[in-house]
Amino acid sequence: MNKKDPGSLARFVLRVEFIPYIVFTIIGIAVLYVVGSIAVNAFHNGSLIPPPTKLNRYDCSAPSGNFSIMYLHGTDRVQIKSSSGSLDGTVSQNQFDWQGFATDRNVLGFAPPKEIVFEDSKSLHVSGPDLVNVVCNNTVAATSQRRDIAP
Numbered sequence: 675m676n677k678k679d680p681g682s683l684a685r686f687v688l689r690v691e692f693i694p695y696i697v698f699t700i701i702g703i704a705v706l707y708v709v710g711s712i713a714v715n716a717f718h719n720g721s722l723i724p725p726p727t728k729l730n731r732y733d734c735s736a737p738s739g740n741f742s743i744m745y746l747h748g749t750d751r752v753q754i755k756s757s758s759g760s761l762d763g764t765v766s767q768n769q770f771d772w773q774g775f776a777t778d779r780n781v782l783g784f785a786p787p788k789e790i791v792f793e794d795s796k797s798l799h800v801s802g803p804d805l806v807n808v809v810c811n812n813t814v815a816a817t818s819q820r821r822d823i824a825p
Contacts, residue, residue: 729753732798732810738784743800743810747793758783765790770802777803 686692716722729744729751741756750764759781763772768790770776779785787802798810 730795730812732812734798734800734808734810736784736805736808738804741782741784743787743798745798754782754786756782756784761786779804 712722727746727749729746729749732743732745734741734743739756739758741754744753744755745751745765750766752763752765752770754761754763761772761775761781763770763775763786765771770786770788770790772778772786775781775786776788777785784805785803787800787805787808789801790798791801791807792799796812798812799807800810801807
C-alpha cells in the first residue's frame with residue numbers, strides 16, 4: 675500500500691472510530707450557536723430577562739361610575755382602577771379572576787366585571803354583575819412596547 679494513496683484518507687475519515695468526532699463537532703457547533711444567540715439577545719435587551727410589556731389602558735363609562743381597565747391581549751394580567759380603589763387580577767379564557775374580590779362592591783364602588791364579551795385593539799366590551807356590556811375605549815395612541823435602556 676502506497677502512503678500517497680488517495681483512498682486512504684477517505685478510508686481513515688469514514689472509519690467507525692472517527693464518527694463520534696463528527697457527531698460531537700456538530701453538537702458543539704449547535705450549542706455555540708444557541709449560547710451565542712442568547713448572549714446577543716441579552717446584550718440587545720440589556721439583561722437576560724426580556725423587557726416587561728406595557729398594558730393597554732381602556733377607559734370605561736358605566737352607570738355606576740367611570741373606571742379604567744389595564745389589559746393586553748395575550749397576557750394573563752389585568753388591573754382595574756376607579757375613583758374608589760383598584761384591583762389586580764388575572765384573565766383566563768376571557769374570564770376575570772379578581773382573587774376573592776369578584777363580588778366585593780367596597781373596593782371599587784361596584785362589583786368588578788366577570789368577563790370580556792368582545793375585544794379588539796381599540797375597544798373592550800366587559801360584562802358583570804353591575805355592568806351589562808360596557809364599552810371601554812383605548813384612548814392612548816399606540817406606542818412601542820420596548821423600554822429605553824439608558825447607558
